[in-house]
Amino acid sequence: MRSERPYSKISISSKAAKSLKNGHPWVYGNEILSSEGELVDGSIVDCFEGSSWQGAGFYNSGSKIAVRIISRNSNDVFDGRFWYRRILYAVKYRMTVMQGDDFKCCRIIHGEADQMPGFTCDRYGDIAVTQIACLGLEMNKDVIYKALRDVFDEIGEPLKGIYERNDLALRTKEGLELFKGWYGGADYPCITEITENGIKYSVDVENGQKTGFFLDQKYNRTAAARIAKDKNVLDCFTHTGSFGLNCAANGARHVTSVDISSQAVEMAKANAVRNNLEDRIDYVCEDVFELLTNMAAKKDHSYDYIILDPPAFTKSRDTVDSAGRGYKEINLKAMKLLPRGGYLATCSCSHFMTDELFRKMLSSAARDAAVSLRQIEARTQAPDHPILWNVPETDYLKFYIFQVV
Structure with a gap:
């Protein structure tokens, strides 16, 4: 691990460390033993068991899940390139398992399963619908949304708009406000049409269940x-x-x-x-x-x-x-x-x-x-x-x- 890291440190219990080693990305508040440096909600912290580094994640003192791990690679730098790689990896996976028209209408980011805890992104043609239930990701969404657009531009299927369906109750547990609307002040119709299994549907991304479908x-x-x-x-x-x-x-x-x-x-x-x-x-x-x-x-x-x-x-x-x-x-x-x-x-x-x-x-x-x-x-x-x-x-x-x- 790099000797110089700019993040505050927390010491976690052996139970939490075992969970992280087994691949689960959450640290609960009652599993934090001590801390070093200022703990700022929404910031990145390093997790240690004793002197052993276990990963880095977003911290939130107001959430039962105090840390959501986003990386176990000590060389990662959490800039736009990091989020671009993370999203590109997820998109290429979907292009493999959801081929042809299925890729036009599918889930692009599935939270913890795509190493982006608390983040959901569904694609309906040229519209992406997102939900964020993690304070740290909310604070970094401008960089993440740019990376999302860049990835789709690169594969030749640019996104028209990003609709934020941040009306899910989980946001309140993270201390986040509930809202929904087009990111960046865009004003597109909230009703779009998709085709799944040869069946055409009208999808309401504003009021439909989940992200619309x-x-x-x-x-x-x-x-x-x-x-x-x-x-x-x-x-x-x-x-x-x-x-x-x-x-x-x-x-x-x-x-x-x-x-x-x-x-x-x-x-x-x-x-x-x-x-x-x-x-x-x-x-x-x-x-x-x-x-x-x-x-x-x-x-x-x-x-x-x-x-x-x-x-x-x-x-x-x-x-x-x-x-x-x-x-x-x-x-x-x-x-x-x-x-x-x-x-x-x-x-x-x-x-x-x-x-x-x-x-x-x-x-x-x-x-x-x-x-x-x-x-x-x-x-x-x-x-x-x-x-x-x-x-x-x-x-x-x-x-x-x-x-x-």
């Missing part, structure tokens, strides 16, 4: 659609209609798509018209729990394929048990409503509902429904949302397709 299910939609031909499909929690649209385009006899949000239903209807699929899909604005309950009361077994794509029922360990009950309720009802030989696609997008817990829940629901699950596929998020095995927070999406027998 759920990009992580891209290939799961393809998998779900592969078995939809000639089936009556019930698409639950449809949001912008994506699973139902993919199934209809792949030959489903008919699709009923359901969402509790009237705004989402209207956007999904417009997407059906945009793809000339409005005659094959009808839309219902209703709570899915109530809908499934009413169908069970009526002994309505008219659907032979049910898709469950609910929002995250839990965002903390404290609510995992109650979330498990919610997941079980909808899956149990779906299993009971399906005829023998029917099909079920089901998922969870919560990191805290681990794959082990999700599988246990599905097994319990199947026992209570007196059915067996014949697994067709077990999947996770698309590779533009990479999973680092030593950072479990990056592994969050579980997706299964079964035949119910």
Whole structure:
């Protein structure tokens, strides 16, 4: 390690050092033992276990995560060239795993998985939509955004604008204000059109979920659609209609798509018209729990394929048990409503509902429904949302397709 470094130093516990050595990029406030030099929120600090340097990261005393590691290379200089290299590396990875049109609409930066903790960047054609949940990155965003533009200029696909969707609640935990708008004072329309799996969508980067669209299910939609031909499909929690649209385009006899949000239903209807699929899909604005309950009361077994794509029922360990009950309720009802030989696609997008817990829940629901699950596929998020095995927070999406027998 270089002998002269301009950063303040913190001494961390052996537990924190072990975590860093194993590749996890966070140091919690209660793992800091002492410090040397002035600790300024948003600045870079060096982390040591004794005399052993463990990495450098952004410090924030107001956050439970006191340090987010951005480098384990003591020769790194954190200037524009550093962020350019970091972004170029991430973009080249996407160009490899998301080829052709898939690269036009994908996640470019996936936080910790791209060594940029607390930073998300999604691409919708010539628009980049960002979310920052790290004070240090917020303070360096001008340099980072320039690097982002430079990388896309270099590959010959320049960005028209960068929209900041900094309305996520995590920012408040970092002491950051909530806001959204075009970076640099640009004024472009917030509605854009994308094409995914051959389906056209209108995306609202200002008001849509996440950064405007759920990009992580891209290939799961393809998998779900592969078995939809000639089936009556019930698409639950449809949001912008994506699973139902993919199934209809792949030959489903008919699709009923359901969402509790009237705004989402209207956007999904417009997407059906945009793809000339409005005659094959009808839309219902209703709570899915109530809908499934009413169908069970009526002994309505008219659907032979049910898709469950609910929002995250839990965002903390404290609510995992109650979330498990919610997941079980909808899956149990779906299993009971399906005829023998029917099909079920089901998922969870919560990191805290681990794959082990999700599988246990599905097994319990199947026992209570007196059915067996014949697994067709077990999947996770698309590779533009990479999973680092030593950072479990990056592994969050579980997706299964079964035949119910």
